[in-house]
Amino acid sequence: MTKIAFIGGGSLRTLGVIRDWALAGDVARNSRLVVMDLDERRVRIISNLAREMPEVRAADIDVTGTTDLGEALEGADFVYNVIRVGGVHRMEYDKRIGLKYGLHGHDDFGPSAALIVLRTVPVVLRIAEEMEKRCPDAWMVNFTNPVPFIVRAVNDYTNVKVMGYCGGDRHQLHGIPAFLGWDRPCPGLAYRGCGIDHFCWSTELTLNGEDVYPRVREEMARVDPNELSVYNRMGLETFQLYGHWISAWAHCFHWTHHDEMAGITRDHYYKIDTGKVASRNESQEQAIDEAEKCLGRGNDNGFWEQPALKDLPSNPAFPAVGIVAISSMLRNAGEEIMVNMHAPAAIDNLQDEGIVLLTARLNRTGPEPIHFAGVPDGVAPLTRQILDYQGALVRTAVEGNRNDLEVTLLMDPIMRDVGKVRPMLDELLEANRGQIRKELLEV
Numbered sequence: 001m002t003k004i005a006f007i008g009g010g011s012l013r014t015l016g017v018i019r020d021w022a023l024a025g026d027v028a029r030n031s032r033l034v035v036m037d038l039d040e041r042r043v044r045i046i047s048n049l050a051r052e053m054p055e056v057r058a059a060d061i062d063v064t065g066t067t068d069l070g071e072a073l074e075g076a077d078f079v080y081n082v083i084r085v086g087g088v089h090r091m092e093y094d095k096r097i098g099l100k101y102g103l104h105g106h107d108d109f110g111p112s113a114a115l116i117v118l119r120t121v122p123v124v125l126r127i128a129e130e131m132e133k134r135c136p137d138a139w140m141v142n143f144t145n146p147v148p149f150i151v152r153a154v155n156d157y158t159n160v161k162v163m164g165y166c167g168g169d170r171h172q173l174h175g176i177p178a179f180l181g182w183d184r185p186c187p188g189l190a191y192r193g194c195g196i197d198h199f200c201w202s203t204e205l206t207l208n209g210e211d212v213y214p215r216v217r218e219e220m221a222r223v224d225p226n227e228l229s230v231y232n233r234m235g236l237e238t239f240q241l242y243g244h245w246i247s248a249w250a251h252c253f254h255w256t257h258h259d260e261m262a263g264i265t266r267d268h269y270y271k272i273d274t275g276k277v278a279s280r281n282e283s284q285e286q287a288i289d290e291a292e293k294c295l296g297r298g299n300d301n302g303f304w305e306q307p308a309l310k311d312l313p314s315n316p317a318f319p320a321v322g323i324v325a326i327s328s329m330l331r332n333a334g335e336e337i338m339v340n341m342h343a344p345a346a347i348d349n350l351q352d353e354g355i356v357l358l359t360a361r362l363n364r365t366g367p368e369p370i371h372f373a374g375v376p377d378g379v380a381p382l383t384r385q386i387l388d389y390q391g392a393l394v395r396t397a398v399e400g401n402r403n404d405l406e407v408t409l410l411m412d413p414i415m416r417d418v419g420k421v422r423p424m425l426d427e428l429l430e431a432n433r434g435q436i437r438k439e440l441l442e443v
Contacts, residue, residue, distance in 0.1 A: 002031040002330065005076040005135075007069070007127060008083030008144070009035040010042025012287055015049055016312040017080070018063070020319040022055035027330040035065040036072035043067060045292050052295070054303055069130055076135040078326050081127065081142045081150070085119040086435055089281040096269060097427045101420040104262035107145040108198050109254045114393060114409060115428055116146060118436045121153045121397040128158040139163065139329075139366065141322045147340050148197045148355040153394045155342050155355065163367055164340030164355065166197055167321040168248030175249065176205070179232060180219045185317065191247075194347050194358040194372040196383055196390075197340050198251040201244040201375050216245070230264070242376040247338070255382065258414055328362035336360070339367045349374030354387035385413050401439045402429070 004021070006014055014035060021028050035047040047065030050056055056063060066072050073079060084091075091112050098104070098111035105112035124144065131138055142164040144150050151164040169191075177186040188208035195201050205212045220240070225233050234253045238246050246252045253261055271277045278286075290308035297306065304313055314320055321337060328335035339360040344352035346369040360367035375383055389411040396404045409421050429441055 002027065002078070003034070003076045004031065004078045004080055004326070005034045005036060005072040006080045006082065007036050007072060008081065010037030010039045010046055011082065011284075012046070012291055012309075012312060014046050014082070015053070015309065016314055017320045017323060018050045018061075019053060019055050019312070020314055020323040021326075022053065022059045022061055023319070024323060024327040027327050028059050028061060030060050031062070033061060033063045034072045034076070035063065036067065036069060037065075038067055040067050041292075042288060045288060045295065048295055049291065049309075052297075052303065054301070069127065070134060073127075073130055073134040073138075076131075076138045079127070079131060079135070079138050079140045080322060081124065081140055081144050083120070083123065083127075083144050085116070085123050086432070087281065088284060089279075090119075090432070090435070091116060092280065093431060094428060095265065097424060097431065099262060099266055099269070100427075101424045102259075102262060103415060103420065103424070104254055104258055104265055106251065106254070108147070108251060109414075111409075111415065111424060111428060113146045113149075114412075115432055115436075117149045117393050118397050118405075118440060119432065120144060120150060121394060122437065124150050125153060125157055125398070128154050128160040128162075131160050132158060137161075141165065141326065142340075143322060146197070148357070149390055149394055149397075151340050152342075152355045152390060153398065156391075156394065157398060161366060162341075163325070164197070165321045165325065165337075166248070166340070166357075167318075168198070168251065169193065169200060169202075169338045169357075170318055170321065171249065172202060172245055172247055173318075176216065176245065179223075179235070180216070187317075191245075192336070192359040192370060192372075193247050193338065194356065195247075195375045195379075196355070196386060197357045198248055199255055199379070199383060199386065200247045200252075200338070200357045201242070201379070202247055203244060203372060203375075205245065217243070230260075234260070242378050244376050255386075255413070325362050325367075329364055329366065332364040334361040334363050336370070337362055337367075339369070341367055341369065343369040346370070347372045347374055349377070349380045351384055351387060354391055356387075382413060385411070389413070396440075397437075402441060402443050405440055 037043045043065040050063040094112035094115045095105050140162040142150050147164040151162050154160050154162040177184045190206050191202040192204040193200050193202040231250050234257050235249050238256050272279050294306045336359050340355050340357050360369045392408045396408045409415050
């Protein structure tokens with residue numbers, strides 16, 4: 001009987017993931033799921049709604065909730081890590097500090113991501129250490145951002161088996177047909193690719209088994225950039241430069257269109273500050289309040305029709321990628337999925353150290369990476385630099401001091417300016433005092 005522990009599972013998104021698991025077939029029947037979070041109210045809401053879910057009842061899945069990490073991990077086969085140390089509001093505050101110095105960021109790059117690493121890595125390592133005691137054979141399936149930093153910390157500092165997922169790469173399966181005006185859905189479209197998380201390239205594109213890149217390149221050459229949205233125009237420019245489809249739009253443009261992305265983020269915060277849109281944190285709190293009102297109403301066919309829940313189920317063509325991975329492993333199916341993992345010698349023009357994102361086959365023993373000649377030559381030096389930065393920041397989060405941190409941030413290809421980094425770091429560290437190691441505060 002398979003046991004999955006959802007660590008940090010007090011989010012409404014967990015319900016959509018649990019639904020996908022319940023629909024995974026025989027591997028899900030009679031399984032055990034544990035929703036663990038430090039927020040007792042959220043644990044109660046999510047675990048009770050999950051038990052009311054028609055798909056969960058049909059598969060005879062046992063769902064429990066707890067605030068106790070050890071209880072959640074005991075005997076687990078898979079640990080679905082989705083924690084967010086400091087919450088969304090902390091990240092948004094850090095993003096604003098970065099913008100004061102002209103630096104764009106999110107939860108996977110930039111100054112705000114660096115502070116997430118500093119807050120999160122020690123916590124994840126404690127989770128991994130507890131796994132070594134309570135479920136030493138389990139896989140950590142990590143979704144906590146920034147994914148490659150977290151996977152690298154677990155890989156480098158523990159004996160826990162770990163793989164990381166984002167799933168943004170799958171957007172190209174509808175993004176390419178939408179961009180080029182092809183019929184949708186386009187079920188014969190497939191890809192393989194390699195790179196790093198949010199800077200990954202589809203090196204192979206096939207349609208019904210045939211190479212479709214020549215057609216894509218021909219049609220992209222005819223696209224009028226003046227008729228495109230901002231992100232589509234960035235995507236076209238990136239394709240024209242490097243000749244390959246970049247797999248997750250918007251986030252990837254941090255590295256190719258940094259200043260423009262910073263401007264877009266400033267405009268977004270202006271709309272929040274002037275009341276034109278709600279902040280992400282406010283929206284999430286309102287959503288959990290509305291979901292709580294659904295408790296006790298789910299024992300009918302209208303469970304997913306309730307307004308608070310209707311947007312949670314995945315597109316049937318794109319179930320949660322972590323569930324696809326777990327299911328493929330349990331079935332020994334060898335499905336091909338993009339995985340963040342340590343894969344020495346798998347990408348010829350990147351270093352062996354570090355966590356890369358690449359297509360791998362998921363079998364019973366875990367992900368087996370496919371070999372690639374490399375990322376596009378023009379981005380290989382930048383990618384290698386980012387990988388070095390990721391490794392240095394993880395080491396600093398675990399072992400370093402304030403000086404190490406300053407030196408590390410200057411390794412980031414975007415943040416290479418002492419005049420910006422030093423005062424910005426003063427603000428970021430003061431804002432995060434109490435949530436990071438005290439050695440990082442010492443000059």
